[in-house]
Amino acid sequence: MKKHIISGLAAISMLAFTSSAAAAEGVHTVKNGESLCDIGKANSVSVLDLMKENGLKSHEIHPGQTISLPERDVSEEDKALLAKLVQAEAKGEPYAGKVAVATVVLNRVDSDEFPDSVKEVVYEVSNGHYAFSPVQNGEINNSPSDESKKAVEEALAFRGQGQGSLFFYNPDTSSSSWITSTDTVLTIGNHVFAK
The missing domain is CATH 3.10.350.10 (LysM domain)
Structure with a gap:
């Protein structure tokens, strides 16, 4: 009998804890x-x-x-994918450049001109080309650094407060005449951010 009472009290306290955790x-x-x-x-x-x-x-x-x-509105899975993209696109770039790359993806998610999720933006294909070269060359599958993960968290915290950049490119390696015709917002490291 004593055993049943103790079990009952334990169950009640677990329910109370679960309810207060859910409320918090x-x-x-x-x-x-x-x-x-x-x-x-x-x-x-x-x-x-x-x-x-x-x-x-x-x-x-x-x-x-x-x-x-x-x-x-960004799942843990999407955050991990975004950190992988930041690592692949901005490896060797300053921390601010990593945050800016993550911000471009979030700006695209928030824009009516692009898909509505991080995953859809990262894997978007237009005119037979991936929006981000690391998707095509497989670098998107590499593990992100702690700095890339931290950059994603910072970009999420400052979401909606940037200068609205929707694109970035390296002018030394880009062969697109279209991208260079966009309006430059800022330059960080080797990347030009534009809209």
Whole structure:
């Protein structure tokens, strides 16, 4: 009998724990020294979405404040794929260039001119050509560095705040006359970012 009571209490406490964990999902309590950017990176959501979700007019937050987390629209699988693309496209480039490459993909996802998911953007084929050469040459299958993964998290946190670049190219290796006719937004390392 005592064994059944203990088992019953254990089951009830597991249910209570599961319910409170489910209730806490989607909520973050601000820690001392934490910024919206930190929260965005840790949860793969944009700062703008955090502000909108919580009715914030500025980036100011306080320790102990409860922040509702918006739903993620980039899956863990898509984040991993994006990190692989960043590694393949921006290996040897400065960290800011890696973030900018990830940002181009996210800008395409957000644009009406391109597919609606990271996977569809990365694997897009137009006029018989892949949008990104690492898909064609197989480099997309290599493991990403920690820096490439970190660049993806930063791009997700700053999503929607960049200069809207939809393309990037290396002017020393590009043979496309069309890409050089796009409007240059910025240059980082060996890449020109354009829209």
